[in-house]
Every structure is written in C-alpha cells, then in structure tokens.
Amino acid sequence: MLKKTSILLQSLLLILMMSTATLFVACGDDEDEIVPGDKTQLNALIADLEAMANSATIADYPQAAIDEFKAAIQTAKTAAQGTLTQEQINNLITQLNEAKATFESKAYGYIDESLYLIMGWHFDEGEGTTTTDYSSNHYVGTFKRGSVDVLGNEALMPTWTSNGLKGKAIYYNKGAHLEVPYASAFLPSSLTISVWVKPDELYEHNYIVSQNYWNGYKLQTQGAGKPFFTYKKADGNIIDADNETDNSIKVGQWNHIVVTLDGTAKLLKFYVNGTLTKTWDEATKGIGPLTQTLTNPDPQPFIIGGVATDAELLANFMEWTTAENLGYFKGIIDELRLYNIALTEGQVTKLYNSDMP
Numbered sequence: 001m002l003k004k005t006s007i008l009l010q011s012l013l014l015i016l017m018m019s020t021a022t023l024f025v026a027c028g029d030d031e032d033e034i035v036p037g038d039k040t041q042l043n044a045l046i047a048d049l050e051a052m053a054n055s056a057t058i059a060d061y062p063q064a065a066i067d068e069f070k071a072a073i074q075t076a077k078t079a080a081q082g083t084l085t086q087e088q089i090n091n092l093i094t095q096l097n098e099a100k101a102t103f104e105s106k107a108y109g110y111i112d113e114s115l116y117l118i119m120g121w122h123f124d125e126g127e128g129t130t131t132t133d134y135s136s137n138h139y140v141g142t143f144k145r146g147s148v149d150v151l152g153n154e155a156l157m158p159t160w161t162s163n164g165l166k167g168k169a170i171y172y173n174k175g176a177h178l179e180v181p182y183a184s185a186f187l188p189s190s191l192t193i194s195v196w197v198k199p200d201e202l203y204e205h206n207y208i209v210s211q212n213y214w215n216g217y218k219l220q221t222q223g224a225g226k227p228f229f230t231y232k233k234a235d236g237n238i239i240d241a242d243n244e245t246d247n248s249i250k251v252g253q254w255n256h257i258v259v260t261l262d263g264t265a266k267l268l269k270f271y272v273n274g275t276l277t278k279t280w281d282e283a284t285k286g287i288g289p290l291t292q293t294l295t296n297p298d299p300q301p302f303i304i305g306g307v308a309t310d311a312e313l314l315a316n317f318m319e320w321t322t323a324e325n326l327g328y329f330k331g332i333i334d335e336l337r338l339y340n341i342a343l344t345e346g347q348v349t350k351l352y353n354s355d356m357p
Helices: 002-026 038-054 061-078 086-105 147-155 310-316 345-355
Strands: 117-121 130-131 141-146 159-161 169-172 177-180 191-199 204-209 215-220 227-232 240-243 257-263 265-270 274-279 302-304 332-338
Touching: 002 227, 038 086, 061 086, 061 117, 117 227, 147 310, 159 274, 169 227, 177 215, 191 204, 191 215, 257 345, 265 332, 274 345
Parallel strands: none
Antiparallel strands: 117 332, 130 141, 141 177, 159 169, 169 332, 177 302, 191 257, 191 332, 204 215, 204 302, 215 227, 227 240, 257 265, 265 274
C-alpha cells in the first residue's frame, strides 16, 4: 500500500509540473495558448476529500494513511490552481479517486465487498413484493405467504415497515418469508452472516435465514435469547451451536447478530452487538468446512424469515409440523449480509459501528 500511495503522489506531482510548464509556454507564445478545462468537478471532489481527510481519526485509520491521503489531496489542490487542460483535469480526478480508494482500504476493519459480499440487503424499497440485494449479483427476494396448510387463514405475507434500523425494513410473522432462488455462491466453505433483528418475542423456532435448513445452514434465536446456528459439514456431520449466553437477544430492541464460520481454521464465532460472545473450534464442537453439496433435499431457495418453502414443508415436514412449532421469524429483519469469508473481530466491530442507529 505504501508503494501504491507513493506512485499516486508521483503521478500527481507530474501533473503539477506539467500544469506549470503549460502555463509557462502559454505565456511565452500567445499563438499556442491552451484551452482551459472545466474544474467544477475537480474542485468539488477536492472539497469532499478534504472533508473526509479532516474527519478521519486514528481510531479508524493509521496516522500514516491519513498523512499520505492529505498529502495527495494537497498536491492535487496545488495543481488545480494552475491552468489545466481538460485532459489534465480528468487525470487529476482519476488520481484522486485512486488515492481515496487506497485510503479507504487502509481503514481498520475494511471489508472489500466487491470481493467478499455474496448478497446484501438494505430492504429500503418500501413497496412492492420483491426486494433486490445491493451486491453486484443483484439477487431478488420475493415475498411469500406463510404455509396455509400449517397455519390456515392465519398465514401472512411479509409487510414493509418504516421502523427499520435506519429507514425501511420488512416485518415477518405467521410464516411470512422471502425466497431467493438458489445460487452456488450461497454455499462457500467459509461464511459470515450479519443481520439486525428486532424480535416481537423469543422462542425456539425463530428462524432468521435458512439454506436447506439443517441440511445446509440456518440461523435462528432460541427461547433463552441465544443466537443458534446449525450447519452441515463437508464430511456430512451436522453441527448445532449457540453462544451459551442467555438473554443475548432482547425483545423489542435492535440486536446485531453475526456468525462467522472459518472452514480453514475450523472456528465458529458468535458476535452480538459488535462483541465476540463465543468461539467454538474443532476440539470443542467438531467445527469444519461447510458442505459444498446439498442433497435430501436438493438445493432449495434461500429463505429469509422462515425455515422452508411451502412445497418443502408439504414434502418433508407435515408428519411432525404444527402451527405451534413451525419455524418462522416474528419481528423485523434489516441489513442482512452474507460474506464468503469469516470476518475478523475488527471487521465485525466496524460493521456494527457503521450500521448502528
């Protein structure tokens, strides 16, 4: 990163020298006067980046990164005071955006979502019966009514609410859920699930997300207020784990739940509201990589707010499922993200701080 920043500064200095030389030539030969470019976008960008640099603190960035970023901005600002062609202005804008990207990458807990985000949901549409994730994949979740076969006329559809974490969100009850068509990306060997929930009540079957339920992975809460994660390992064994801390999840309040599964290090970690609450490893829980194959049943849609599709309930659940034990969420779900890596503790804390209302 230091080498990259040095190269950016050298490029900016070169543009500064070119602008000075261009001004000198223009003054010496009126016939070769250059046509000045429009600096409006450049000046606005410099102002934005100065505000960004001035608000940066050593709590979020190394001091060296702040100093390098400010130096790059100052070099561009000095160059902008000269007479510049539109090409030179465009080059400065490009260099400044690269300096910004380099600076952001040095932030503590930085997550490169272009590489690691499988899907992310703000749930801010506020209308309609579909919602699209903000990742480059643009997965679409479709509103689905709860199972009429199990719940009868009490089965509900998801509903939009303006009482989200920061804006809008989706309210679930009586089997209401979203279905996202399955993609192989949903089954990485390492995984992070990050979600904000505001439950109406806590009970044993409060499903938040489900990918082939326990034959893939699922996240729910328990009656004692503990986050509970189940997944099938690559060797076929099924792991059930919670954070062993009662009352971690509060009713009627926003709770940030993060589960990270590191298939290589064989670690499973639970975080609540930015704090690590439990770590399981191979010795204590048999932790290993997530299965890469879904069978019995075959790959199902990714479910938000429930356990399974109506068709799957009819095929495999009806012998023992009742209205009382059907798995579905009761409350609001917001800011759901899945990553194909196990986030670090610093990244989880950063995620919590950035989302926290």
